[in-house]
Amino acid sequence: MTRLKPPNMYSWQEILPRMEEIRSQATEQFIAAWKDSQTKRVNDFTWHETIGYVVVKRDDAARRMVLSPRAPEILADLGCNLDLASSGAHPQVPDESDAASGSSMSADEAAKRTCWRPAHARFAFRCEPPFLRAFSLGQLATEISECLRARRRLLKSKLEPDEMLLSISQFPLLGSGIYIDKQSHTNGKQLRSLILSESCLNPMQPFTLEIAGIIDRRGIVPYTAVPVFHDKSTAWPFVDHDLSSETLDFGILQSTVGVDGSCHGTRNNSIVHSTNASPGFAAACNVNATFSAAASTQNNSTEAAASTKGSDSWPYAVTPSPRPPMFEMPSNKNCLLLDSPLFGIGSGGVLRVTLCAADLDEARTLYDQLAPICAIMCSAVDDRSAQERGIVPLTTAKGTLLKSRFGSIDTYLGPSPSSNDLSFHPELNDCQYTYDSNSYWKMKNGGVDHLLSQHVARLFIRDLHYASAKMLGESSKSKEAGSDNGPKSASDGQEHFKRFLGCNRQNVCLYPPNTRAGSGWEIEFMSLEVQLTDAENAAFITFMILLSRIIISYRLNLYLPISLMDQNMSRAQRVNAVSNQLFFFRRDLFSGRDGKSGSTGRISRRGNGSNSSWHTTHSPGSPSERNAFHRQLGNGLSDTAEYVELTVDEILNGSKKYRVTGLLNIILSYLPTMRLEYDVEQELRRQLWLVRKRASGKLCTLATWMRNFVQTHPEYQHDSVVTPSINYDMLRAMNDIEEGKARAPELLG
Numbered sequence: 220m221t222r223l224k225p226p227n228m229y230s231w232q233e234i235l236p237r238m239e240e241i242r243s244q245a246t247e248q249f250i251a252a253w254k255d256s257q258t259k260r261v262n263d264f265t266w267h268e269t270i271g272y273v274v275v276k277r278d279d280a281a282r283r284m285v286l287s288p289r290a291p292e293i294l295a296d297l298g299c300n301l302d303l304a305s306s307g308a309h310p311q312v313p314d315e316s317d318a319a320s321g322s323s324m325s326a327d328e329a330a331k332r333t334c335w336r337p338a339h340a341r342f343a344f345r346c347e348p349p350f351l352r353a354f355s356l357g358q359l360a361t362e363i364s365e366c367l368r369a370r371r372r373l374l375k376s377k378l379e380p381d382e383m384l385l386s387i388s389q390f391p392l393l394g395s396g397i398y399i400d401k402q403s404h405t406n407g408k409q410l411r412s413l414i415l416s417e418s419c420l421n422p423m424q425p426f427t428l429e430i431a432g433i434i435d436r437r438g439i440v441p442y443t444a445v446p447v448f449h450d451k452s453t454a455w456p457f458v459d460h461d462l463s464s465e466t467l468d469f470g471i472l473q474s475t476v477g478v479d480g481s482c483h484g485t486r487n488n489s490i491v492h493s494t495n496a497s498p499g500f501a502a503a504c505n506v507n508a509t510f511s512a513a514a515s516t517q518n519n520s521t522e523a524a525a526s527t528k529g530s531d532s533w534p535y536a537v538t539p540s541p542r543p544p545m546f547e548m549p550s551n552k553n554c555l556l557l558d559s560p561l562f563g564i565g566s567g568g569v570l571r572v573t574l575c576a577a578d579l580d581e582a583r584t585l586y587d588q589l590a591p592i593c594a595i596m597c598s599a600v601d602d603r604s605a606q607e608r609g610i611v612p613l614t615t616a617k618g619t620l621l622k623s624r625f626g627s628i629d630t631y632l633g634p635s636p637s638s639n640d641l642s643f644h645p646e647l648n649d650c651q652y653t654y655d656s657n658s659y660w661k662m663k664n665g666g667v668d669h670l671l672s673q674h675v676a677r678l679f680i681r682d683l684h685y686a687s688a689k690m691l692g693e694s695s696k697s698k699e700a701g702s703d704n705g706p707k708s709a710s711d712g713q714e715h716f717k718r719f720l721g722c723n724r725q726n727v728c729l730y731p732p733n734t735r736a737g738s739g740w741e742i743e744f745m746s747l748e749v750q751l752t753d754a755e756n757a758a759f760i761t762f763m764i765l766l767s768r769i770i771i772s773y774r775l776n777l778y779l780p781i782s783l784m785d786q787n788m789s790r791a792q793r794v795n796a797v798s799n800q801l802f803f804f805r806r807d808l809f810s811g812r813d814g815k816s817g818s819t820g821r822i823s824r825r826g827n828g829s830n831s832s833w834h835t836t837h838s839p840g841s842p843s844e845r846n847a848f849h850r851q852l853g854n855g856l857s858d859t860a861e862y863v864e865l866t867v868d869e870i871l872n873g874s875k876k877y878r879v880t881g882l883l884n885i886i887l888s889y890l891p892t893m894r895l896e897y898d899v900e901q902e903l904r905r906q907l908w909l910v911r912k913r914a915s916g917k918l919c920t921l922a923t924w925m926r927n928f929v930q931t932h933p934e935y936q937h938d939s940v941v942t943p944s945i946n947y948d949m950l951r952a953m954n955d956i957e958e959g960k961a962r963a964p965e966l967l968g
Contacts, residue, residue, distance in 0.1 A: 227688055228424040231432035234686045239657075241686065242679045245715035246658040249675055250665040252713055252731035253579075259732070260578045261739035264768075265351035267310045268760050270367070271569035271749060272374065273343050273390055275383045275950060276400050283943040284950050286390050286399040288341035288418055293377045299335040301423060310334055310351050311737070324350075326362065326369035333370055339426045339565025340419055342390070342399065346370060351575060351738060354768070356895055359761045360902035367753035383954050386749045386756065387921075389567040392946050393419075394557070411440050412559035413462060419561055425685065426565070429722075432684025433560045443562070444554035450930075453939040455553070462556040568749035570756055572763045573730075575738045581771060582740035583632040583671075586729050587643065588770045590628050591779040592882075593726040593746035594787035594802060595870055596759075627726050627788045629677055630781065633670045642776045642811040650781045655679035674729070678719045690714045726788075751921050752957050752967065758906040765886045765903075773885065776811040779803060783862060795923065798916045801864040806879055871914040883911050912968060924966045925949060 234241065276287040294301060324332070332349035348366065352358065374384050392398050394414040407417035409427050411434060420427060434440055447457045576582035629652035633643040659676035663669065713731060720730060730741040744763055750756045769775060779787075783803040790800045863877050873881025886907065890900055912918040919927070929935055932945050955961035 228428055229686050229688070229691065230428050231435055231682060231684050234683065234691070237691065238682055241683060241690070241715050242655065242658060242719075243661070245679065245719050246661050246675075248713045248716040249731065250662055250667065252716070252734075253662075253667055253671075254665075255734070256579060256732050256740065259739075261575065261732075262577070264354040264577065265575040265738065266354070266764060266767075267348050267351050267573050267575075268363075268756075269345055269347050269569060269571040269573065270370075270386065270756060271338065271343060271345040271567065272371075273385050273387055273568055274378070275342075275385055275390065276379075277381055277383060277947065277951070279381075282947045283397075284390075284392075284947050285397060285402075286340075286342035286393070286419075287379075287382050288399055288401065289379075289382070290340070290342055290344045291337060291421065291423075293374070294335045294337060294344055296377045297333075297335055297373070299337075301337055310347050310349060326365045327373075329366055330369040330373045333373075337421055337423060337426075339421055339430065339561060340567075341421050342419070343566055343568070345569060354764070356890075356893055356903060357899050359757075359764060360899045360906070363760060364753055364757035367756055371753060383950070385950065385953060385957070386568045386570075386751060386753075387953070388569075388748055389562075391925075391941060391949070392943065393562065393566065396943065410559050410561060412561070414557065415559045415561055419566070421565075428685035429564075430560055432682075436682055436684065440558050441560055443557050445557060447553055447555060448939050449553070450937045450939050452937040457553045457939070459555045462558060570747040570749040570759065571743055571745055572747065572760055573741050573743045574764075574767050576740045576742065579740050580635050580638055582729060582742055583634060584640070585742045585767055585770060586727055587631045587633065588775060588777045589742065589744055589767070590631070590727045591777045591784055591787070591804070592766070593627065593744075594784065594791040595804075595867055596744075596763075597746050597748070597788070597791035597796075627785055628781070629725075630670070630674055631778070632674055632729070635671075636668050640774075642778055644778075647778055647780050650785065652677060653680050678723045681719070681723060683718050684722055686718065687714070690718065751953055754906075755909065755967070758909040761903065761906045762883075762886070762910045765889065765907075766882060769882075769885050769889050772889065773809070775808045775885070777805055777808060778811070779805055779862065797867050797914065797920060801866060802870065803862050804865050804870050804879070806860060806863050806877065808880065808885070868915045872911055883907060883914075909968065918968055919965050921966065924963065928952065 274287040274290055274293065275284050277284050291301060329348060329350075334347040334349060336345040336347070338344050352363075355362075371384065371386075378384060390398065399416060399418050401418055402416045403418045405413055405416055409430060410417055410420055420430065447453065449455060449457075574585055576585055629650065630648045631643060634640040654673050654676035656676070658679045659672050662672040662675060667675075712734065716731070720728065724745060726744075726746045728743040728745065730743065732739050733741070747759055747763070750759065770777070787802045790796060790802060793800055863879070865874060865877060865879060869877065869879055869881070871881055871883045873879055873884045887904065890903060895903075909918065913920060928949050929941055929945060930937070932948065934942060934945055952961060956963045956966070
């Protein structure tokens with residue numbers, strides 16, 4: 220009897236009846252990983268970066284650029300096993316005695332052994348080093364930039380003569396006219412988008428199933444409204460005629476499902492944790508605070524590049540597919556509408572830094588202390604990643620979820636119960652969040668402490684969008700039947716749990732030790748935006764690595780109430796936030812570890828007319844006192860206020876007026892203690908100089924550069940429309956800057 224070969228992957232609808240079983244197994248996998256890590260400590264601090272690229276095809280005769288859907292072919296040409304790569308291979312711990320591993324490898328050899336990863340979009344991909352990088356200031360100073368350049372050289376050698384490789388967050392004209400080579404129809408079965416062609420989506424199962432899972436689980440195609448830049452000749456009020464309430468009959472495509480996994484039983488096992496605090500991140504998900512992934516490669520340039528769809532200057536047009544039945548349309552007044560998760564998930568370049576801590580205590584410290592930095596780095600590099608903004612805000616029947624699964628953190632982890640670090644106080648977790656009670660109690664009964672149990676149980680309030688046959692135990696059955704179920708993926712016994720982690724991508728993520736790679740607990744910092752050149756990317760990587768080291772070495776205290784952190788994330792999305800916005804920040808970073816603080820509990824706001832002298836101690840009091848924690852506002856006494864509103868320049872470079880040291884100044888004071896060679900220290904200072912000048916506004920961000928390029932282009936009509944020829948000239952100029960053929964002193968110094 221011949222048995223049918225089971226599929227490699229199962230969709231969200233197919234795994235829905237087993238979702239609670241998967242949650243239970245994922246919980247057990249985390250408990251096992253936690254117990255195993257209790258007796259182990261990684262001796263050396265290691266880290267690695269993740270960088271993403273976009274492939275663009277140019278037509279010099281027609282002066283236009285389109286995306287190239289050849290990313291899977293390029294990765295295959297590099298020897299990448301796409302099935303294994305999509306399952307998440309992990310950089311290995313190097314054996315320093317082996318010349319073929321770790322820092323002993325040359326940059327060119329390391330490039331050849333890069334961990335390549337496909338992305339959701341067919342025109343993008345990502346890569347990681349083959350081995351975890353040791354903490355070496357000499358390596359940071361000289362080798363990282365060279366490794367990035369060697370990797371880019373290798374990638375460019377696989378391109379066609381008319382293709383370009385750009386490390387940008389998004390193709391500016393995605394969804395406008397003809398934007399991808401061999402563009403197919405819209406409104407396809409997979410993307411279900413009236414804007415994006417099916418040609419954009421990577422046909423590999425993990426990506427098609429995740430997109431389908433997002434739409435099916437939500438019940439509708441997720442839309443986001445993008446404010447249009449109002450220039451002097453912009454038609455105002457602006458109406459998006461390509462996608463609007465008029466053209467779509469007031470609606471959005473409805474899925475046939477749109478229910479949560481917990482609806483398949485009568486039990487509601489979720490708990491909503493609330494401290495009667497305002498959900499600050501609601502502002503970040505507000506359409507008025509959202510910026511487009513389609514109109515720009517950066518947050519600020521989005522507004523300059525808005526209203527690019529439907530250009531009449533194209534020599535040919537795409538016939539739109541029949542429009543489906545719809546319902547529910549968000550307001551599109553003075554906005555563009557985007558109708559696909561692919562505008563934000565895996566369709567552009569990324570820059571992430573993953574830190575491998577010595578143990579769980581150090582990992583918890585880094586997780587908590589780096590979280591308040593996310594908004595600062597968002598604005599410092601004009602981050603416009605739709606994932607961090609929550610371009611796909613999902614809701615479930617398990618409870619009200621105030622944040623997207625792609626948003627800011629809900630809670631701090633706090634130190635472990637045995638730690639002598641007293642800087643954390645429960646009142647800092649002052650926003651509402653929901654977690655799975657079954658998972659929480661299973662972890663608590665397994666020995667995991669309260670805060671960590673809540674953090675992990677919060678992941679399980681979401682559903683998985685898909686699951687592999689291996690996860691569901693089908694691969695073993697297939698082997699018994701004598702059939703091959705595809706290539707074996709790297710497994711460390713945490714498949715279920717890591718799938719939940721993979722579909723909850725917040726601005727800081729905690730990962731358990733990877734047993735196969737031999738790494739410790741990991742913290743992934745998600746809020747950096749990829750930079751145009753390798754030197755810029757190396758500079759921001761260096762900053763993040765050194766920041767993590769001073770947090771541990773100097774025991775810095777960056778704690779900020781979650782509600783204020785969420786307000787910062789909202790402000791970071793605004794135009795020219797690096798120069799124009801103020802962010803809440805802790806004034807004294809060196810106090811509070813012993814439970815005492817030299818500051819009042821006051822928040823000092825600039826321009827606030829209140830003369831209140833209210834303050835509170837850190838220790839929990841009555842419920843009313845806890846509800847009022849850090850809510851009263853003070854004006855004046857900013858030198859004793861615990862939290863002050865500062866510019867990015869003041870946070871990174873310091874402020875005598877507000878008695879703020881500045882993170883870069885702390886890093887620069889740390890370097891001489893390492894007794895570095897003169898050349899190494901000078902190179903590190905040169906890299907940090909770039910970050911300092913970006914923060915101060917003396918060097919512009921890529922977003923500002925792009926906006927200035929468009930507004931000074933002779934073809935720009937100051938009507939908010941970026942034509943294909945303007946886009947062509949801009950991307951050619953960016954490529955010339957990256958290759959060193961053109962100078963950009965306003966950008967690079």
